[in-house]
Amino acid sequence: AADAVLPAEAVVDLDAVAANTSVLRERAGGADVMAVVKADGYGHGLVPSALAALSGGATWLGVAHLAEGLALRAAGVTAPVLAWLVVPGQDLTAAVAADVDVSASAPWAVEALAAAARRTGCAARVHLKVDTGLSRGGATADDWPDLVRAAATAQADGSLEVVGLWSHLASADDPAQDGLTRRQVERLAEAAEVAARSGVRPPLRHLANSAGVLAHPATHLDLVRPGVAVYGVSPAPGRASAAGLGLVPAMTLRARLALVKHVGAGEGVSYGHTHTTAAPTRLALVPLGYGDGLPRHASGGGPVQVRGRRYAVAGRVCMDQVVLDLGDDDAARAVRAGDEVEVFGTGAGGGPTAQDWADAAGTIAYEVVTRIGARVPRRYVGALADQGVPAAAR
């Protein structure tokens, strides 16, 4: 039941996902928006996030793994989908049959797609990826002509349709590396010229992640691929906060206190006793831990809010629980087992955000939200949820 009391839940506001997507669409100018929903929609739910982003104006969906693309199709999503991580020997027939576009960074991928296309009798849709400076996926400039030639051959025999040329930005979040971002734009343009000379002139070029959309108009091209900003998290907190960008964090992680107890001074708290109570105090138990995705690196620091007040995790983050040292003032004395704890959310009312957890753990907010695990039940809210978007999704 929707009103059952649970130890913890992640509430995902699908209207926020849609609104963030609209903001990004606006910022992208004339470019179309591919909402990146890989890794279970950065922890927000693959299909609900996809449907919400599409309702907010995205017209494409991006995933890493083919299995993610197939899951979107299995849920009835018909928008174009690009999957960019395949390995040699992987069966690509399903991609062709389900009309999921696949990225190729090397000739073997082009050939595997063409072979799958011949098996299914439909042309495979491919996006050719060039490495413009991230040194991750994509063909190097040296290898690019071979990749283009393989694609041109398969295109000529009708087994392949080259839909896009693309690449990925390395440091668009970092103002100190804007020169690299500019060079990446130029290198993609050069790769497109090389392709054109071999007769490969696909309709789409794409390059921009969230930071590209928000900070580098020259990266927008035909299509942009924002991920983290769709979920209301700033891709570059050093450049601008989520609020400053007009984005609303979509995920709120909440729990209920499982215990509140009074202890004396000098008590060691949690494994290894890395925290000791300084004075008589109340300890409160939050039923969330690293087994739910809270980073253990936030031990002794991760912030939460109870009854409008911030507290930091005392001692080590455990697998299923963290302890708060509330103190012993009137606010602490009012706290009861069963009280709601906001672990992170929109930041409204001074509450902590995923970015705060990232800062406490020494990582990025991307990792915080994406790794909130499957044990935490997701609850979808917002007008879109009421219209049944999550129902269609599961």
Place this chain on the structure above:
Amino acid sequence: AADAVLPAEAVVDLDAVAANTSVLRERAGGADVMAVVKADGYGHGLVPSALAALSGGATWLGVAHLAEGLALRAAGVTAPVLAWLVVPGQDLTAAVAADVDVSASAPWAVEALAAAARRTGCAARVHLKVDTGLSRGGATADDWPDLVRAAATAQADGSLEVVGLWSHLASADDPAQDGLTRRQVERLAEAAEVAARSGVRPPLRHLANSAGVLAHPATHLDLVRPGVAVYGVSPAPGRASAAGLGLVPAMTLRARLALVKHVGAGEGVSYGHTHTTAAPTRLALVPLGYGDGLPRHASGGGPVQVRGRRYAVAGRVCMDQVVLDLGDDDAARAVRAGDEVEVFGTGAGGGPTAQDWADAAGTIAYEVVTRIGARVPRRYVGALADQGVPAAAR
């Protein structure tokens, strides 16, 4: 299909889980073994791990959340199960109906259980928890008499059966804190005396986690609750390695290289270019990242093995991928896209272990295995798997 080529998978050896459980049973002397299978069996799969541990001699199962206990029952598991994290207002009727034992650290939990028992018409089974020094769950010594009295009252009217008195160790992994472990044993004994004076004399006392089983015979009592060691991971690598304890790591995380490419010297690798190639080299792309559970804190250090050679992650761990800088010697030149990468496993053949990843990330191996996410397909192997243990499980 079992032989389909996947970008990545976590292979879980159920025979190792069973064998590790036998080792722990042996080490626990006359105590019974409760295998702790919370947090999806520390990432190994809740039900498969439970069935394998039971076949290895465990007679109890331990979980944090009631939902985990109910999932065991839904899968047909009939062994006694203890769930130890409930919150006020949570519906406990299902616990009583499904015969899942629940822990109580405060009178409200005893009362909620008794009320659920009256609704269902069966007695609720409770384990009363005392805080002996972890300052996490459990009643303090001051609050313990009230908890015992509440239980005695509910026991008298037949709504409650007190099955156990228990606590949890704080630092059994740390030889420097053995004095604390001894005090915890004493405090549990004192709490049992207090309970006995109120007529609460349950059959079971339990205290030991894996480190207690392996390093502190005085903690064994009637029942031990090992978790991490069941999965073949040492709870105290400073005391003894998994191999030294006769334990076999049950999870092997594998992937196939998605790309191998030649690049020149001076290329920045992955986001923010925190790694730069020192000389002409080959880069290889591993299709696993923090969205799959690899810790981003292992950037620039997480070890993997390809064709019998160790390499470290070059640059930042991304959401779906990490890059290896292979060098340009004969071994590197032999590496191909599609080659298998062992990310961590048993350590046989010099391969990396979850402990190595923990060391690289500055955390514990518990966190590494537990957080391998739902996107990574699990594959169950071993004679137990062949007998259908995972089939019964899903």
